[in-house]
Amino acid sequence: MNEANALRRVAKHTSIPAPRLIDFTQDSDRTGFMLMTKVTGYPAEKTYYLMTYEEREQLTRDLGKCISQYRRIKNHNESLICNTIGGPITDRRTDDIPYGPYMSKTAMLDDLTGGLEEIRKDKPLSMLYEKEHGICFTHADLHLSNIFLDGGRLSGIIDWENAGFKPEYWEYTAAMWPYMVMGQRFRFVAPRRRERLNWYCKPGEILLGESATDIVTLFARPVVPKSHGSRAKATDSWLENPYLIRQKLVTPQKRLRRQSDLGVATYTPSYVDDTQSHTLELPDEIHKTPSHSNDTRSRLLELPVEIHLLIFESLGLEDAFRLGTSCQYFWGVLKPLTARRFAGEFGIWAGTPVVCVSNRCEPGGDAAYPKGLLSADDVIELEQGLLKSELLEDIRPEKDGYDGPANLYSMAMYRYSRVTEQTFTEGFIPSLLRPAAESMQDIPCPPDVREVARLRPFDFYPTTREWVLRNLTTREFVRPTAVALREDLIHGPFIDILGYGEIILSKTCWSPGIYKGVWAGHALDIVPSTYLNDDGLWKDISRQVAGELMDIWGRGYGNDWKSRIIESNVQRASVNLASFRFES
Template identity: 30%
Template sequence: MGQYWYIVAPRKREYIRPRFAKLGEFLFEGTPASLVKYLAKPIPQYGARDKRDAVPRAEHGDKPRKGPEILSQQPADKTRPSAFLLLPTELHVCVMEELSKTDIKSVVFLGLTSRYFWGLARPRIIRFYESYLGRWAGTNLICVGDYSEYEDLPDGILTEKDDREARTGFTDPKEKEYYGGESPLSLYIYASARFTRLPEYIRMPRILNETEMAMLSNNKKDPKPADFKRVVCPDFSDFYPTDRPWVLRNLTTHEYVRAEEIAIKKEHIHGPHIDYIGFGEVLVSRICRSSDPSVSMNTSIIRGPWAGHAFDIVPEEQLREDKDVEWKDVSREVSHYVSYIWSNEFGCKWTEELPNMSWMKSLYGKADGGKKDEVYLDYEEQDEGRSSYGGGSDSKGDYDEGSGYSYADYSEVHDGADYDGDYEK
């Protein structure tokens, strides 16, 4: 029958259960490509980074605006402004920050009331979308089979608390009946019982539904920021520039893999996303661990040399910025290893035949990672699944693909933004 596999982030207490559960199925059908959005750090391309920490400024001059100075759109009869508008900027920042944690839609609507409030709302909207990307960047990863054993785990991959429970086994009679009473527990069993299952494919939420967007777009009376649609309804490509080379980094061994060495053709590279075979496939092929050789494929990869290591995907230029780290380029070695696996599966002409396979054509119908990831979900749908997505859960491994998506861990608080953009005329 063959064993099933999980991709696990033990320190995050999270895992992915591939839809095609056998390694020889999901490794070659596109599932690993979904890991790119889990590991690639987002880089907004419309000026969010350099303006995030600034305080909104007046249209003329360099001093931060005070509350009364924002009322450039007050009615001609000089009606007394609301008390909220007269609050100092620091309190407006606090309000926006609190709203962004619980009600991002209100942040959008408040931002549309003036250029001043859009300067505060804009970076928080961008940060909301950023929170869906790069969730596993910098954390340890391993792909484990359900025939694996506790002894297959690299040292120190679990937290002390989880390791202690995995070694002693479950004490609750119901859990023993459901999962079995053996001890120590394999990571596959322990993750099923204690970790949170994440969706295989990250789907970008949509803060405003179609009706709300249509109403705002058709309302010509009230001007909107020129970048309104791009900020509120971004594409994945807005966060992953394609004008620079990207690399997969092994943060544990200080090794990296370049995209051009992995891609079948250079034109298949779209920033961190690579058509047909890319960073995700490289990663999975090197992080598997199990005690049983059954992998439903022609090459056994059950003792992955990178199992339990930490990774991220970043622009290549960042290698030079990390001056305290000496990075080693292992692109050629990894490329040969991947080619060996794929040629064993599809023959010596696999680079020519793979793009023509039916499932690859359906997956890579679009250049930035496939049609599967191009789905938007209404923000209300996200809210329903919010409580089930966090720092661990006692799930039995069941998961509704339509809910439970990531919400921001707003541990970093930024004090406003300087918006110098134009409004629609």
Template identity: 25%
Template sequence: MDQKFKLVAPRARLTEDYSNPIEDILFGSGWDRGIGIKSSYTAERLVDLLAVPVVHKDDRKPASVEPRNTPQNYCSHNQDQSRDLLVAEAIKHEASVKILKSNPLKEANQGDQTGRFRSAALSNLPTELLLVIMGYIEDIEDIVSLALVNERLCSIAQGELQSYFPQYFAPWANENIACVGDYSAEHDFPPGLFSDAELEALQHEEIAIFIEEEAEWKIGSPNRLGDFTYPGVSHIQERPMEILSSKTWPLRDCLGSVSDSSPNPLIKSCDIYRDYFPRDQPWVLRNPTTKEFVRAEAIALKPEFIKGPHIVGLGFGEVLLSRISWTSAALDIEDTADIGRGIWAGHRFDITTLTRHERKTTGDAEWTDVSDEVVTEIAIIWESYFGADWRETLCRVFETQM
């Protein structure tokens, strides 16, 4: 039975645009074709969807400054009306005209006879107001252009850039997710995924559904988990790293053209993965639904395979896929651990640092470390597929890919 699986967040109505056989989903590709083992692409993608970035205290805006695109709320700390007017005038004068975007260096060097910059008035505003002004500017490239005016604005804009990128990470953190097979039966949902009221509401939806047995599309309600992978029901999840690449490379091009002799300090703000997913901190996979977590060092084949939330060969993604897969039919592999009826299917997850987990769960004794349980389960599954020496085999293969 040629069954393929696809990631889905049914309550959020999000899904992926590709599917793979269970062997590739769990174990990667290439093993049976004699070309070496490649990490599971689905597992890597799942980590990107769930890994929450680290944002250091010195990267955060002051509490009095609201996020971009919410200017109507910026007076949350009772700033008086005169400050409101001052900020509005500064924005109207400096931001609405695409600040320095056409030629930032030329503009920055065009001063009057006293040598002062045209933007001196803006540069001399208090830092708090400059942060508010930057918060009003929707185009991040305009922030970069503004930063090129002088050293002070450059310093302030660095924090703005560092607080801008994290919004694109972990789009599925704390969403109910599963990896659903092609052959999911009607009304066969993971336990607790939908309430009775939600199931009733689903029966009143009308979508175009492909009927496998009849090989044609029909109008019906989404009463199978697999129905939530259809375009009429769910949206395709954009890939976080591709979104970020499209946004950072134009910024790098702009910054790189400023100086050939030394890199602009703003370029460091674009090195997003290194800064937000540090490798010198321990990471954990968390299941808030059951209040359980798994430690990276417990499941990694070798300590040196741990690269922040990503773990070479066998990591958080593989652990999740072995526990969130859901199908109503038999699998194409020996299902020694009932993978097709995953005990975590439909649950919520995130991947975060152990430090953040401990800080946010201080005094909460209900959280349980299930790392040992997961390690035992993984050993059974991977041995059934790769053989008794599965660990040594994988270590040997992935060491050559490091």
């Protein structure tokens, strides 16, 4: 009955494109039946991620006009807070359990916070009591499933069963609830690499309460320090040639993969134009520290440089480091190799399609995922599902839906490799400090041995450059100055408080029925702005993306959120590459 009356009020007092009530009847058990018109178009959840920025801005204006109209509908009931016929209010956040009606906002708050009397005077609950809020007509379920679009324009608003007269903030909190709560979990996945992050999250909580800085290192392509991007000649000595031959400086997202337990070293070269992998089976003698006798050393140095590279690339870092400190020439070979190996731990998802996928996605190969995200084999795998032997012991397949097709969230959890957490110390790779110290005690060493052994993360991300976030799929980019709250909060690709991590997270989430991020399934990277071509093929969307992000935070923290957030967070929110924390 409440929805029927709500539709009558909306039709009488507004021009909102809502279903028109034709008839309504109610049985003796108070079960109601309505006959109404059908709105045109499709739910926004199915088309929003395909809309242009201009179409989204128009939808925002259209919705704003509709909300302004129905907020002017007057309450002629005795109760201040009630449904459209003066009865109890309902809300899906409380499982549609009726509450009220109430004669005042305080009475409603006392009822809803029953059992929390001891903390009512503490923030944030105290703010609800202290601040004045108007009471107005509210839809109370305004999310993308209930908003219909036709031809890119608003064509209908449906599901008015929870409508009533409620505090003015109710519309926003009810609309945001599906994206921030609803028990959904999201996991970052790169299907083509068959990798996932080893944490799950609720995007709303991270965007408004935590930090997404960790994500940046997955997409920021490292730049090998110039001091390490060089190789010496066999005739070099420590004093004769302090400047070494430069090699290519930028490493792609491919990582070194080793199978030392099989006696085989597999190496993916870090050059941008070299994508072939080389598998080398090397004798055990190669792994021994070479003799320092003149004859042996001469014969080793006479080998072609390609053989020297293969030798170094077959060794573990510590053994390679000891060999590299044996002479100037080998030191020149080692330096770029060491830097590239370290750099290979960064930017591993740059240029590969990614998605932050919900655990509520439908199982099976026919489920809707972003175009181009999954291969044909991936779809078949989802349809076949998981084996019971793969599941954790405390999961019962018949209860948790693992007895048939699986969704991408579950498949990634059980079959994809975890991107291991990075633990950065002052020396970056602590294991090199010991062989460096040993080498300095035993034989003469190059003057920059400590520098090479103690590479820092910022050595790979120079802060003197402007780093841009690129969408390689759509050829769009975002500049840091448009996103950062202040320019002094920009540190290369890392931006304190609000930065590229938050953008990537907010635009790659994928939850059918709730939210489909426009960048879900796209290939992204973060690179120096010099990588942008001057041929006009790249589109600057900095203003639009920054506006979206600022709107999310503004709605979450209020009009003066910038000054308050900066004041309370700038000290503790600085990028701390000494301890990237991943939650299991």
